[in-house]
Amino acid sequence: MSSQSWTGRARRATLxxxxxxxxxxEEQPAYVASWVYVFGVATIAALVMLIASGLVLxxxxxxxxxxxxxxxxxxxxxxxxxxxxFVFMVVHxxxxxxxxxxxxxxxxTWITGVVAFMAxxxxxxxxxxxxxxxxxxxxxxxxxxxxxxxxIGAYFNALNTGQAILLHVSLLPLALGGxxxxxxxxxxxxxxxxxxxxxxxxxxxxx
Amino acid sequence: MQxxxxxxxxxxxxxxxxxFAISGGNLAIIIAMCVIFIAALFIPFPHSNNxxxxxxxxxxx
Amino acid sequence: xxxxxPAKKWSGPMRPYxxxxxxxxxxxxxGLLACGLAALFSSPDEKAVTLKSWVTAAPADFAQVATGELxxxxxxAGYGAPYNTAAKGQHFGFIKLQDWAGVRIPINPANSFxxxxxxxxxxxxAIAAVNTWKAATADQRGKWANAYEGALTKAGDKTTLPDxxxxxxPVPAMIDGLSMMAASGALDGALLTSDSTLPTNFxxxxxxxxxxxxxxxxxxxxxxxxxDQWGVMNETxxxxxxxxxxxxxxxxxxxxxxxxxxxxxxIMLIMALLTLALMFLPLLPIIRRIPYKIPxxxxxxxxxxxxxxxxx
Ligand code: HEM
Numbered sequence: 020m021s022s023q024s025w026t027g028r029a030r031r032a033t034l035x036x037x038x039x040x041x042x043x044x045e046e047q048p049a050y051v052a053s054w055v056y057v058f059g060v061a062t063i064a065a066l067v068m069l070i071a072s073g074l075v076l077x078x079x080x081x082x083x084x085x086x087x088x089x090x091x092x093x094x095x096x097x098x099x100x101x102x103x104x105f106v107f108m109v110v111h112x113x114x115x116x117x118x119x120x121x122x123x124x125x126x127x128t129w130i131t132g133v134v135a136f137m138a139x140x141x142x143x144x145x146x147x148x149x150x151x152x153x154x155x156x157x158x159x160x161x162x163x164x165x166x167x168x169x170x171i172g173a174y175f176n177a178l179n180t181g182q183a184i185l186l187h188v189s190l191l192p193l194a195l196g197g198x199x200x201x202x203x204x205x206x207x208x209x210x211x212x213x214x215x216x217x218x219x220x221x222x223x224x225x226x
Numbered sequence: 227m228q229x230x231x232x233x234x235x236x237x238x239x240x241x242x243x244x245x246f247a248i249s250g251g252n253l254a255i256i257i258a259m260c261v262i263f264i265a266a267l268f269i270p271f272p273h274s275n276n277x278x279x280x281x282x283x284x285x286x287x
Numbered sequence: 288x289x290x291x292x293p294a295k296k297w298s299g300p301m302r303p304y305x306x307x308x309x310x311x312x313x314x315x316x317x318g319l320l321a322c323g324l325a326a327l328f329s330s331p332d333e334k335a336v337t338l339k340s341w342v343t344a345a346p347a348d349f350a351q352v353a354t355g356e357l358x359x360x361x362x363x364a365g366y367g368a369p370y371n372t373a374a375k376g377q378h379f380g381f382i383k384l385q386d387w388a389g390v391r392i393p394i395n396p397a398n399s400f401x402x403x404x405x406x407x408x409x410x411x412x413a414i415a416a417v418n419t420w421k422a423a424t425a426d427q428r429g430k431w432a433n434a435y436e437g438a439l440t441k442a443g444d445k446t447t448l449p450d451x452x453x454x455x456x457p458v459p460a461m462i463d464g465l466s467m468m469a470a471s472g473a474l475d476g477a478l479l480t481s482d483s484t485l486p487t488n489f490x491x492x493x494x495x496x497x498x499x500x501x502x503x504x505x506x507x508x509x510x511x512x513x514x515d516q517w518g519v520m521n522e523t524x525x526x527x528x529x530x531x532x533x534x535x536x537x538x539x540x541x542x543x544x545x546x547x548x549x550x551x552x553x554i555m556l557i558m559a560l561l562t563l564a565l566m567f568l569p570l571l572p573i574i575r576r577i578p579y580k581i582p583x584x585x586x587x588x589x590x591x592x593x594x595x596x597x598x599x
Contacts, residue, residue, distance in 0.1 A: 181487025
């Protein structure tokens, strides 16, 4: 059954590339035994907390948390999840650097990681823009100069709070979620990179 | 609306050296990051000592 | 040592591992951590400022900046793209991204911030003054506004001045009217609703506010948020801010950038380049060898390197 239908091709390009036990494994190579490995998952967990607290914040509109103590607490959970998210991500990045985890055709994993980092910075930044308080006013007025100097400000206007709100709650988190999913699928697909051994000379790609 | 056990709503303390200036809050986060990384390098990972070449089958259970 | 090709599927020994358990435990632990930190430290919320709070707290600064909008001497009046053509904008060599993007958010500060709001007020004196202003030549308007701005700046904390030499024209009446309008809160509404009746876009009131170094800028400097104070990564109060922006913030602290008129363009370009470098770090000659030369990996995989399996 090697039909040329789009559906068949889509299945072969996706589902059939994975064995179920590669996607949800119950064992890992013996060398996967260090706390350094938990920071990718820790970053995901912080992202889950971010999305959960963020969704609660959306329920009553962007200015709710100024007047409600429940709202302020949820905002605090959201903020501290951001700090944890970045701490874990940076520790993860350091770990992957010292393991040279791009070896063996894993360059795309590294690159999707960096793109996730950049997408996170933009998502966090738009979050800061929509606090609807003095901090957001000041950040907007400073950031507009940076964006304008690159010609970006003509399209992304930091002073347009409505635009920042919609970007922060729709396009940017969706893009971040998509790139993180891609990153993780690549990791599962290739398997965890083996230790650096003296006799191995293979770089980013082998053969 | 501040319901905090520790009140951070006061002017920050800044540490500066030459052109560098960093707030106590940011410094704390950066130090925490370094401490976490170093801890992750050194703290032994549970059950990581008990493999050898023929553990392979036993481990699978 | 065992020969390992990192591009091939691992065929060596395995250890048991529970992916789903790891994720669930991580979410619970980190969820508790985030909720705990939130309860311990809360989060900052410095009240937003308005044109009304500005004119109330610093009426002389408001009068000076508003006159500056008429004289064309403020930041936004001389900005260039994307608001107007008053300047060429920032560039780096022949790269003139700001200018190339063009005027896409057209704003003429004298008209948008002063003339138009006054025309919808019901202040007869101010409206008569605006009509005089509109009837005058551009040259004459410039003379009036510059003279009044100079006099206000010299007077320091005065919000309005008499005109014994008849050199300010209608400007004092316009500024008095605008100050009154701002004090009542009507100016915030007028600037906000000038393009849309149910707005979510604060460009006009924010640009006006941002022209104020004496009030808006001073509030930020007090909170250590200024661009030359590493402000990009700082937060109000004593909370941590966007510390991940440290490298971006860094360039603004040192020469030649901090004294350059094109600092924003140059620093944004440097950061774009460094981001590309991080992205393609695995291909960069010397840097990609660092993890081999400084063997932190010996620590990470110490148990593996010690195990008999690795020595096959
Ligand atoms: C939103 C941010 C990110 C998330 C959620 C994330 C998540 C993960 C997870 C769950 C893994 C597998 C488990 C592990 O080894 O920790 C992983 C592996 C990896 N990550 Fe990330 N990551 C992120 C950002 C980054 C960044 C910024 C980089 C580097 C620039 C990066 C580079 C890598 C590499 C190279 C691997 C493969 C490691 C291997 O094969 O052993 N990641 N990531």
